[in-house]
Amino acid sequence: MGLKDNLSNAAQEVKGKVQEAAGKATDNEDLQAKGEGNQAGANAKQAGENLKDGDLKGAAQSAKDALS
Numbered sequence: 001m002g003l004k005d006n007l008s009n010a011a012q013e014v015k016g017k018v019q020e021a022a023g024k025a026t027d028n029e030d031l032q033a034k035g036e037g038n039q040a041g042a043n044a045k046q047a048g049e050n051l052k053d054g055d056l057k058g059a060a061q062s063a064k065d066a067l068s
Contacts, residue, residue, distance in 0.1 A: 005049050012042035040066045 016038030023032025043066035050059035 005045075009042045009046045009049070012045070013039050016040075016042060
């Protein structure tokens with residue numbers, strides 16, 4: 001996996017965490033849900049990248065994170 005993909009996925013996950021926290025702090029359920037969705041999307045992308053790299057253990061963990 002390329003560094004660019006890693007950084008992009010990490011940035012999307014951080015963005016999602018910030019959105020989720022802001023949503024919780026302001027009782028904005030839509031923003032909170034959007035943040036959770038961004039995190040799940042980033043983890044799903046990471047799982048796909050891990051599969052391409054042959055990292056089955058990493059792919060399984062990323063898929064688990066995407067579903068939780």
